[in-house]
Amino acid sequence: MSELKVAFKPLIILINTEREQVYQQLKQQLEQLQLVANDSTVSMKLRLRAAGLIIRVCQALANVLEDMQLETIEEKIKKLKAALEEEKRSRRVF
Numbered sequence: 001m002s003e004l005k006v007a008f009k010p011l012i013i014l015i016n017t018e019r020e021q022v023y024q025q026l027k028q029q030l031e032q033l034q035l036v037a038n039d040s041t042v043s044m045k046l047r048l049r050a051a052g053l054i055i056r057v058c059q060a061l062a063n064v065l066e067d068m069q070l071e072t073i074e075e076k077i078k079k080l081k082a083a084l085e086e087e088k089r090s091r092r093v094f
Contacts, residue, residue, distance in 0.1 A: 022060060
């Protein structure tokens with residue numbers, strides 16, 4: 001089997017003062033998404049979903065996305081958390 005490794009250098013996003021509230025709102029979720037994306041015990045599907053959501057959160061913080069899109073991102077984060085819990089439960093069954 002071939003292997004493909006994807007790595008990113010740290011991305012530094014300077015948060016404007018008007019985005020500080022958004023940053024505080026999403027900081028914990030961003031940290032949790034990073035844990036999921038880097039957890040080798042989690043399925044590749046969920047790790048990639050987490051990575052995609054990290055990108056969306058970073059876009060929001062960099063003011064690339066409109067604020068109304070934050071609700072959509074937060075809803076997707078909730079769905080990812082539910083899928084992660086379901087995956088953990090199914091592993092315990094076996």
